[in-house]
Amino acid sequence: MANQLNRLDQVFAALADPTRRAIVMRLCAGEASVGELADPFDMALPSFMKHIHVLETSGLVQSEKSGRVRTCRLSPDALVGAEDWFQQQRAIWEARLDRFEAYVMKLKKERAAAKQPSRTMKKKGAES
Amino acid sequence: MANQLNRLDQVFAALADPTRRAIVMRLCAGEASVGELADPFDMALPSFMKHIHVLETSGLVQSEKSGRVRTCRLSPDALVGAEDWFQQQRAIWEARLDRFEAYVMKLKKERAAAKQPSRTMKKKGAES
């Protein structure tokens, strides 16, 4: 579980770099060799390999070498794990928003009741 | 649009730190002052303020100071933007998986047809 949290660190850190996001996007379309992946980038191979390595230790990418060519593929688990984090946060956020909205509605009703007691029932909650 | 990409950089970098993720999670439950936010962490205030600043320049958090207390709140736009990125990647990934699966099915059918021509129509695609 601390494992998981640390994994999130690494996944987000990996995705914080545009080069690495581009690699992930490329691998979404299918596996590729290091050379193919590196081709679009104006960068020395060792520098590029560091990015691959970061992606690999984050768990986003797996690779295997056969002959002299290393083939990389996306391992979607880590990606999904990160996406889950967002969805959890959004769920909490939205739950709060709902509560907050309910609270505002209550306030509105009370204020309306205090100002013009006779008109309490006129609008039952029709404003935006 | 380069702006957007740069924003993604900052959002992911911000979320790569467990302290900052904890702050975001805390703010999902509602706004809070810097002091309240800092309280659970065993960290000097200036260090903590740096995290707040990172979150703020990433667009994840907004704050305003009234009197001597600065109140922070989550601004969900950046969060949603990052979540969108995942969903886009997943969409591409899944589209590819579908194509790949179709390809495998085609292979299976062909292989079955080659091995036992007479049984071609027996199973029409029932395996997992």
Place this chain on the structure above:
DNA sequence: CAATTGGTTAGCCATGAAGCTAACTATAAG
């Protein structure tokens, strides 16, 4: 076997991130 290709290792450098302390500002509270 010789040469190419594809990747790897080692090591250097500049920059930035994450932490600290110490000293300071400005608003409340007494």
Place this chain on the structure above:
DNA sequence: CTTATAGTTAGCTTCATGGCTAACCAATTG
């Protein structure tokens, strides 16, 4: 007015990141 509170600024370390070059395997290819 004095003191305490809540942040802020400045400046310092230390370590990680992202880039480079140069030299080095190890498979292919000719």
